[in-house]
Every structure is written in structure tokens, then in C-alpha cells.
Amino acid sequence: MQRVAPYLIILTLFLPLIVIAQQTNHSVPVGASLTATDDAKPWLSPSGDFAFGFQHIQGQDNFLLSIWYDKIPEKSIIWYPEGGPTVPRGSKLELIDRRGLVLSDPQGRDVWTSESSSDISYGVMNDTGNFVIVGNESHNIWDSFNFPADTMLPSQVMERGGVIYSKMSRSNFTRGRFQLRLLQDGNLVLNTRDVATNYAYANYYETKTDDPSNQSNSGDQLVFDAVGYLYILKRSGRRFDLTPSQELPFGNYYHRVTLDFDGVFTQYYHSKDSTDNSSWERVWSYPENICLGFLGTEGSGACGFNNVCSLDQNNRPKCECPRGFSLLDPSDPYGDCKPYFFPNCAEGDSNVDNFDFVELKDIDWPTSDYEIMNPTSEQDCKNACLNDCFCAVAIYRGNKCWKKKLPLSNGKVDYSLNVKAFVKSRKGDIPLESPPHFSGNKNDRESLIIVGAALFGTSVFVNIVLFLVICLGIFLIYKKKDIKLNPGAETNLIRFKYQQLVRATNGFKDELGKGAFGIVYKGVMGTNTVAVKKLNRMAQDGEKEFRTEVNAIARTHHRNLVQLLGFCDDGEQRLLVYEYMSNGTLASFLFGNMRPSWNHRCHIALGIAKGLSYLHEECSTQIIHCDIKPQNILLDEYYNARISDFGLAKLLVMNQSGTNTVIRGTKGYVAPEWFRNAPVTIKVDVYSFGVLLLEIISCRKSVKDNESGNEYEAILTDWAWDCYQEGRLDLLVENDLEALDDYKKLKTFVMVGIWCVQENPLLRPTMRTVIQMLEGVVEVTKPSCPSPFSHTLG
Ligand SMILES: *[C@@H]1O[C@H](CO)[C@@H](O)[C@H](O)[C@H]1NC(C)=O
Numbered sequence: 153m154q155r156v157a158p159y160l161i162i163l164t165l166f167l168p169l170i171v172i173a174q175q176t177n178h179s180v181p182v183g184a185s186l187t188a189t190d191d192a193k194p195w196l197s198p199s200g201d202f203a204f205g206f207q208h209i210q211g212q213d214n215f216l217l218s219i220w221y222d223k224i225p226e227k228s229i230i231w232y233p234e235g236g237p238t239v240p241r242g243s244k245l246e247l248i249d250r251r252g253l254v255l256s257d258p259q260g261r262d263v264w265t266s267e268s269s270s271d272i273s274y275g276v277m278n279d280t281g282n283f284v285i286v287g288n289e290s291h292n293i294w295d296s297f298n299f300p301a302d303t304m305l306p307s308q309v310m311e312r313g314g315v316i317y318s319k320m321s322r323s324n325f326t327r328g329r330f331q332l333r334l335l336q337d338g339n340l341v342l343n344t345r346d347v348a349t350n351y352a353y354a355n356y357y358e359t360k361t362d363d364p365s366n367q368s369n370s371g372d373q374l375v376f377d378a379v380g381y382l383y384i385l386k387r388s389g390r391r392f393d394l395t396p397s398q399e400l401p402f403g404n405y406y407h408r409v410t411l412d413f414d415g416v417f418t419q420y421y422h423s424k425d426s427t428d429n430s431s432w433e434r435v436w437s438y439p440e441n442i443c444l445g446f447l448g449t450e451g452s453g454a455c456g457f458n459n460v461c462s463l464d465q466n467n468r469p470k471c472e473c474p475r476g477f478s479l480l481d482p483s484d485p486y487g488d489c490k491p492y493f494f495p496n497c498a499e500g501d502s503n504v505d506n507f508d509f510v511e512l513k514d515i516d517w518p519t520s521d522y523e524i525m526n527p528t529s530e531q532d533c534k535n536a537c538l539n540d541c542f543c544a545v546a547i548y549r550g551n552k553c554w555k556k557k558l559p560l561s562n563g564k565v566d567y568s569l570n571v572k573a574f575v576k577s578r579k580g581d582i583p584l585e586s587p588p589h590f591s592g593n594k595n596d597r598e599s600l601i602i603v604g605a606a607l608f609g610t611s612v613f614v615n616i617v618l619f620l621v622i623c624l625g626i627f628l629i630y631k632k633k634d635i636k637l638n639p640g641a642e643t644n645l646i647r648f649k650y651q652q653l654v655r656a657t658n659g660f661k662d663e664l665g666k667g668a669f670g671i672v673y674k675g676v677m678g679t680n681t682v683a684v685k686k687l688n689r690m691a692q693d694g695e696k697e698f699r700t701e702v703n704a705i706a707r708t709h710h711r712n713l714v715q716l717l718g719f720c721d722d723g724e725q726r727l728l729v730y731e732y733m734s735n736g737t738l739a740s741f742l743f744g745n746m747r748p749s750w751n752h753r754c755h756i757a758l759g760i761a762k763g764l765s766y767l768h769e770e771c772s773t774q775i776i777h778c779d780i781k782p783q784n785i786l787l788d789e790y791y792n793a794r795i796s797d798f799g800l801a802k803l804l805v806m807n808q809s810g811t812n813t814v815i816r817g818t819k820g821y822v823a824p825e826w827f828r829n830a831p832v833t834i835k836v837d838v839y840s841f842g843v844l845l846l847e848i849i850s851c852r853k854s855v856k857d858n859e860s861g862n863e864y865e866a867i868l869t870d871w872a873w874d875c876y877q878e879g880r881l882d883l884l885v886e887n888d889l890e891a892l893d894d895y896k897k898l899k900t901f902v903m904v905g906i907w908c909v910q911e912n913p914l915l916r917p918t919m920r921t922v923i924q925m926l927e928g929v930v931e932v933t934k935p936s937c938p939s940p941f942s943h944t945l946g
């Protein structure tokens with residue numbers, strides 16, 4: 153992915169004009185037809201990029217009416233009529249006035265029509281890949297973009313209510329089990345469905361771009377813009393990006409997004425240069441791990457019933473029937489698996505000696521249970537299943553046993569939970585084959601993000617329901633709060649006169665600290681000590697904007713944030729009054745003479761994570777801090793971490809155009825995307841938090857200042873990675889015995905830190921996940937090298 157010089161952009165702008173000038177009339181007149189034969193010339197777009205016609209289906213004497221890329225060796229099909237009907241040789245497509253496109257078989261029977269009943273002037277294969285039927289008053293009567301199959305192209309838009317379907321398999325164009333829908337409420341979801349009735353099962357991915365409490369926040373259209381960015385356009389005009397900008401190669405590429413037959417929604421690009429022997433490359437795909445996404449109780453999950461899903465090297469699902477099962481349709485590895493033994497209570501086969509178990513390690517089917525034993529032992533679990541004529545499979549993990557009935561859904565390989573499946577079988581039934589080999593060894597797999605795996609675990613299902621209920625409760629409480637706080641946008645902030653603050657600070661005598669936004673002084677008001685921040689003069693500071701921002705800051709209430717008490721807005725003077733934090737900054741605490749205790753440090757790290765998570769996800773207007781560093785974390789009298797200076801980043805650059813280009817933050821803590829002109833999201837804070845966390849762990853600064861010694865150690869993030877790689881966390885914590893005694897937690901913290909400083913913002917977890925990982929609620933997987941492009945040692 154290279155940056156392209158400006159003249160190329162100009163060239164690209166003029167290219168279409170040149171092409172158009174050279175082209176003859178490419179319109180398809182009424183009455184024109186195509187016949188399904190091997191040498192039939194398709195209808196081409198003016199540039200020749202796209203073709204509309206018949207494609208021979210490999211291995212059959214059938215053809216598919218379709219649109220494809222005509223200039224590249226892989227003539228990838230991007231459109232076909234609903235359901236992908238294949239037709240025999242000799243079938244015909246005709247553009248008929250008042251009927252539209254009509255596809256008929258050699259006997260003349262209609263197979264499909266575009267059902268355009270108006271007068272037609274002509275049809276045209278547009279250079280965008282859209283086949284358009286133009287009416288008598290040159291308006292579009294029908295176009296293929298409005299009836300997408302499994303793919304969207306740049307300049308294509310999906311309205312609310314829109315849907316695309318996956319194919320049945322790689323070469324079967326019948327509608328498959330997966331669909332992508334932009335719901336009426338603005339949420340974009342991926343789900344499986346009942347193929348016969350189209351009934352939608354639970355989502356396995358969603359953008360959550362619906363907001364019932366504020367319509368203008370919810371999604372309106374799914375837009376694939378002409379450049380190749382896919383995003384959800386909200387009714388307010390804001391964007392929810394699905395294509396992160398630094399991920400998209402700029403240049404002479406075809407772009408497409410496809411809901412692949414395996415259920416993964418993927419953006420691809422392909423060089424337009426026909427001599428380039430490359431193939432379609434992936435930009436992104438959702439969900440990150442489809443095997444873990446299925447929580448619903450209906451439907452079979454990513455693979456068929458009883459089948460087991462694992463990810464291959466390209467993050468695509470791979471389905472394999474485990475021992476004790478075999479493929480129902482041997483030609484469809486993604487389909488259902490049939491059991492060798494089906495429990496049958498009526499058979500009267502009560503002699504338990506006739507039965508045995510196939511033991512499967514690291515395989516789990518999280519649903520389909522009918523009984524849970526807790527606590528129990530592995531042997532009791534097996535015995536219970538053996539003596540229960542309903543029981544087909546027992547899952548054992550951590551003193552718990554889940555009895556399952558067939559068929560099993562949502563099967564997955566899961567190395568994180570130490571889970572065992574016992575598949576009941578009749579002795580002698582199971583062929584003595586070697587157990588199936590699941591792709592990717594354990595370590596590879598762990599390096600994928602299976603963050604959250606613990607939550608999706610077997611039959612923690614009940615826990616999940618409980619958890620969701622609790623979350624819902626909390627959510628509702630917060631909702632209520634928001635409603636109370638939002639209207640009027642006024643808070644009980646105190647507005648001070650400048651002279652009052654001069655008196656309180658004794659003429660700004662006692663300086664507490666200096667920051668990017670101004671100097672902080674100690675002050676006394678009555679019996680209370682306060683911190684008064686005198687803000688630097690701002691570029692163009694409207695009074696109204698100042699009040700808005702201050703109110704936004706004042707509306708935040710969290711035990712890990714420094715509370716704003718009041719402000720002053722007298723002419724030139726802008727001051728903020730905060731509660732006073734008696735134990736100073738985290739910087740002096742961490743890097744002082746005394747090494748703070750490990751427990752203290754853990755407590756502080758968790759507090760910062762909670763405060764940040766609140767700013768990102770829980771307060772009424774999302775706040776990106778942009779300058780997380782130890783100087784901005786204060787400690788109250790109980791050594792609780794309190795984040796300060798939040799909400800100010802926005803104030804400082806208020807009204808300046810192109811705010812994104814102004815790098816905020818502090819060297820050593822800023823995320824790489826600041827330098828790439830990429831959109832700044834909450835993930836910049838996650839990055840800074842990661843650096844901070846590593847500092848808290850190691851009690852050393854992120855960048856060693858001018859000290860002789862090992863060069864490798866200069867940059868903390870690199871050093872932490874090296875120590876982690878080599879299993880030498882003792883070096884990182886400088887033999888801090890307290891930390892080393894708590895090795896599991898130490899390792900967890902280091903891994904979380906490394907996840908947070910991943911160069912690719914998408915790989916960084918959210919602060920909410922960070923908290924869960926730090927607290928040990930969610931298993932942390934092996935992180936990969938945080939800066940794969942700039943790291944030279946690894
Ligand atoms: C060219 O296309 C136009 C529609 O844009 C059509 O009206 C006209 O008949 C076509 N001309 C020729 C020479 O085919």
C-alpha cells in the first residue's frame with residue numbers, strides 16, 4: 153500500500169474523459185439479445201472493465217446470467233439475478249420494450265425478468281459495474297445495483313431494508329444461509345437464516361448503529377463510495393466507518409465488498425493491471441472470528457449442525473466433522489455432520505457396557521444443553537451421560553458438566569478454555585481413524601484475537617444470559633441518567649469571577665503543574681482546597697463553544713476522573729476549577745525514589761482503565777482524551793487514579809479547520825495514526841493507555857532519556873515486547889519480587905499492554921475489554937508484535 157503522488161490523482165481524474173472520448177456508443181438497444189454459448193460476446197461497459205452476459209459454469213453445461221470483471225484473469229462474478237438461476241446452453245437474454253430484461257430457456261419459457269414495465273429507450277453496462285435500463289425520459293427504470301446479489305461495488309448504496317445474500321457454496325449461486333441487512337432501525341447486521349422461509353436467526357455481527365433514543369444517531373444508508381470506502385451514513389450526516397482509511401490502497405485498483413459463501417463479509421481489492429498476476433487481496437473482514445460470533449440457540453452457526461468451526465490462516469472459517477460424526481453431504485464440507493450414534497431411549501439398550509465415548513479436546517458446542525451439573529468431576533460427568541438415554545454429548549470444563557442433545561450447534565475449536573467433549577458412541581461403531589487435524593497449531597491460534605472467548609464459552613450460556621440481564625439493567629440506569637442530564641445542557645457548575653480566583657490562589661502563587669493547556673495553581677475556597685487551571689489563550693474561542701465544552705466536562709461523574717467544580721469566563725480570562733488531588737501526579741509516584749508496591753500499581757492501572765472506558769463509552773457525549781500520560785493522571789488521598797485534562801483537547805483546537813491534522817498528545821504516548829493523517833478514534837487513547845500500563849508495570853518511562861546502556865531498552869514498547877517474547881518479564885520489572893510472585897497477573901498485564909499498543913488500531917481492544925482482561929474475566933490471548941512494520945529486532 154503505497155502513497156501516490158498528486159499527479160497520479162490528476163491523471164485518474166482525467167482518465168474517464170479520455171476513455172469516453174475514445175469510445176463508440178456502448179448502449180444496448182431495445183431488441184438486442186444474447187445467447188448462452190461459449191463464444192457469445194457479452195455487453196461491455198465503455199471502459200471494458202465490466203461485462204454483462206452468460207458465464208459458463210465449470211463442470212456443467214449450464215450458464216449463469218451475470219456481471220463480471222472482464223479485464224482480469226479471474227473473471228469474478230459480482231452480480232447475478234436473484235437466486236442465481238443457471239440455464240442450459242442456448243438460453244437467451246433479450247431487452248424487450250415494456251418488459252425489461254427477459255431471460256428464457258431454449259424452449260422459450262421465462263426463467264427471470266427484470267420486470268420493468270415502462271417504455272424503454274436503451275440499456276447500458278455502466279463503467280461502475282451497474283447495468284442500467286434507461287426509460288423514455290432518460291430516467292433509470294431498473295438497475296442491477298438496486299438488486300444486489302452477494303457483492304457491492306464502489307458508488308453503490310444500500311438503503312434501509314436492503315439485504316445481500318451469500319451464495320450457497322463457492323460454485324452454487326443459490327441463496328445461502330448468510331445475509332447482510334441494513335435494518336429499518338439503522339443497524340447493519342450479519343445473521344444466518346432459515347433458508348426455506350428466510351426467517352432471520354440471531355446476529356453474529358452488528359455495527360450497533362441504531363439509536364432508539366436519538367434517531368439522528370442511527371444509520372440511514374450503507375454507502376460504498378466511489379473511492380472504495382464503505383461506511384454507514386447516519387441520518388445526522390455523520391459516518392460510521394467500516395473501511396479504516398489507512399487500510400485502503402490508493403491507486404489503480406478494483407474494489408468490492410462481498411458477503412462470502414462462508415458468512416464472512418469482506419472488502420477486497422485487485423490490481424486493474426491485467427499483466428499483474430495478483431489476485432484479490434483482503435482489506436478487512438467482519439466478523440474477526442466468525443467461529444465465536446454465534447450465540448443464538450437457533451440455526452447451526454458458522455458451519456452446519458454438529459460441525460466444528462476453526463479459523464484458517466486467512467481468518468476464514470474451516471469446518472470439520474469431529475470424530476464420531478461424518479459429513480451428511482460429502483461434497484459440502486461446510487454442511488451438517490451426521491452422528492454415528494443417535495441416542496434412542498426406546499431401543500431399550502440400557503446396557504451401559506455397550507457404550508463408550510469419543511473424547512475430543514478443545515472442542516465445544518456452546519448451545520444445545522439440557523442439563524448442567526455443577527460442581528462435578530470428569531468421571532461423574534461421563535457416567536451421568538452414559539446412564540442417561542437422552543445424552544448424546546457431554547462437555548466438561550472446570551468442574552462443570554453440560555449434557556447435550558442432538559443436533560449440536562455453533563461448534564468451534566477453542567483452545568482457551570481447556571474444554572473436553574465426550575461424544576457417546578456404541579462400542580465398535582467409530583472407525584479407528586486418527587482424530588481430525590485442525591488447522592493452525594495452538595500457538596498460531598492464540599495469537600488471533602479471541603479476546604472475549606471466555607464469555608462465549610460452553611454453556612456459560614446461562615451466565616451470559618445473567619450477564620446480559622445485568623448489563624441491560626446498568627444500561628437502563630445510565631439511559632435514565634442521560635435523559636436527566638441532557639436537556640438544557642446546564643449543570644450545577646459554579647461560575648466564578650476572576651477576582652474570586654485571584655484571591656483563592658493568593659494571586660496565582662502556588663504552582664502545582666504545567667500542562668499543554670495551561671498552568672495549574674493551588675487554591676483555597678473556604679475549607680476546601682482546589683486546583684485552578686489557567687487556560688492558555690485559545691485560537692478563536694467563542695464563548696458559547698467554551699460553555700458547551702465546559703458543560704460536557706462537568707457532566708462527567710466517575711470515581712476515576714477529576715471532577716470539575718466550576719469555571720471562570722471573564723473577558724480574556726478562562727479558568728477551570730477542579731477538586732484538589734493531594735497525592736500529586738502518577739508520574740512523580742511512579743518515577744520517584746521509592747518504587748510503589750505492585751498491588752498499588754495494579755489498582756491504579758485498573759482505575760485509569762475504568763475512567764477511560766467511562767469517557768469512551770458511558771458518558772453522554774463520547775470524550776477522547778488524546779493526551780493520556782502519567783502527568784495527567786492524579787492520585788487522590790486514597791491513591792485512586794483520577795484522570796485529568798479530559799475534554800480539553802477539543803477546546804484547544806476548537807474552530808480550527810482540519811483539526812485532524814493537528815497532532816495532539818505527547819511524544820512517547822501518541823498512537824501512530826496521528827502521523828498518518830488517519831481518523832482519530834478512541835483507539836488513540838487505548839494506545840496511550842498501553843504505553844502507560846507498561847510504564848506502571850515497569851516503573852520506567854516510555855522513552856529513556858539520554859542514558860547510556862542497552863539501545864534495545866530505549867523504547868519501552870519494544871523492550872516490553874522483547875522481554876515478553878523471550879519470557880524474561882523479570883528484566884522488565886527489574887526483579888520486582890512482589891510482581892514476580894504474582895506472575896500470572898504480571899503476564900496478563902504485559903500482554904494487555906502489548907495488545908493496546910498494536911500499530912493497527914483495529915487490533916487494539918476497547919477499554920471495556922481491557923478492563924475485563926485486567927480483571928481476569930476474559931482470557932488474554934498471545935499478542936503479536938505491536939509494530940510489525942517498524943520493529944527490526946523481532
Ligand atoms: C447512442 O446512444 C443513445 C442513447 O444515449 C441512443 O439514443 C442512440 O441511438 C445511440 N446512437 C447510435 C449511433 O447507436
Ligand SMILES: *[C@@H]1O[C@H](CO)[C@@H](O)[C@H](O)[C@H]1NC(C)=O
Nearest residue numbers: 250269270271272287288289
Ligand atoms: C414515456 O412512457 C410512459 C409510460 O411508461 C408514457 O406514459 C409516456 O407518454 C412516455 N413519454 C414519451 C415522451 O414517449
Ligand SMILES: *[C@@H]1O[C@H](CO)[C@@H](O)[C@H](O)[C@H]1NC(C)=O
Nearest residue numbers: 276278279280282284286307
Ligand atoms: C454511469 O454511472 C455514473 C456514476 O454513477 C453516472 O454519472 C452515469 O450517468 C451513469 N451512466 C448511465 C448511462 O447511467
Ligand SMILES: *[C@@H]1O[C@H](CO)[C@@H](O)[C@H](O)[C@H]1NC(C)=O
Nearest residue numbers: 212238320321323324325326
Ligand atoms: C445449489 O444448492 C441447492 C441447495 O442445496 C441445490 O438445490 C441446487 O441443486 C444446487 N445447484 C447446483 C447448480 O448445484
Ligand SMILES: *[C@@H]1O[C@H](CO)[C@@H](O)[C@H](O)[C@H]1NC(C)=O
Nearest residue numbers: 365366367368369388390638
Ligand atoms: C442526537 O444526536 C445528534 C448527533 O449526534 C446530536 O447532534 C443531537 O444533539 C442529539 N439529540 C438529542 C436530543 O440528544
Ligand SMILES: *[C@@H]1O[C@H](CO)[C@@H](O)[C@H](O)[C@H]1NC(C)=O
Nearest residue numbers: 225226426427428429430431
Ligand atoms: C501467474 O500465476 C499463476 C498461478 O499462480 C502461474 O501458474 C503463472 O505462471 C503466473 N504467470 C506469470 C506470468 O507469472
